[in-house]
Amino acid sequence: MSVRRESNTEARGPSARARGLTHRHPSEVPLQDALDAVADPVRRTILRELAGRPDWTRACGTFDLPVSKATRSHHFAVLRAAGLIEQRDEGPRRFNRLRRAEFDQAFPGLLALVLAERV
């Protein structure tokens, strides 16, 4: 293995921003928090859009939402605290991943209801 330059974050470790990124595993999330998270229509839109693309391909700003970026940031924080998404910084952008398997094991069927919703 040579000493070639790495361009991803793994080689450099977490950035200053990513250091403050706290995640919670779905198994540690109370049902109350999970229900509160999915009870909001904007957050359900985020989840559905996230499910339609491969993991780590959607930055927070790329979602089509009828709210300001401050509100948007708030919603992503709630989803993260509810164990519904995982986030990773890449340069100035924050990419997202839907925690399908983990969340479905903790709350079977709940995420499926959200993703099946026809808006």
Next chain:
Amino acid sequence: MSVRRESNTEARGPSARARGLTHRHPSEVPLQDALDAVADPVRRTILRELAGRPDWTRACGTFDLPVSKATRSHHFAVLRAAGLIEQRDEGPRRFNRLRRAEFDQAFPGLLALVLAERV
């Protein structure tokens, strides 16, 4: 068919109170309403207590809830509108039934999460 007196409500038809009882089938309930209904801890307590007894054996006043009867009445109305319970008047009391099968068909897994919650 003779003209003998009937003592149950079916023979006399719905009482004056029951006439104003509007139910909604779970299949007609939007996901938003279903999630809002189960997102409240008092309502989840009602659902769990209801699941622990046979159908039509629990009147509204027999539930152990930390709220006034006005609030209690409000919660039962929300659960009814969400297709989670069915109500039937018997004398001055209003008995309840959990709409397990119907609701589970409309929102698979959701009610199970509520009933499995350990308080």
Next chain:
DNA sequence: TAAAGTGTTCGATGGAGGTCGACCACATGA
């Protein structure tokens, strides 16, 4: 260094809904 792009934090605001007391409606029994 400066500028542009992305995202968070802060403080304030508004609305939705949970809560209550009081009163009302209905059924039952004395």
Next chain:
DNA sequence: TCATGTGGTCGACCTCCATCGAACACTTTA
């Protein structure tokens, strides 16, 4: 007819949270 018990309705209150603009922090690039 009256009293009692059950439950709903009404109006008011209050808390929580979604929302926003503004300011800030970090990264990248010119």
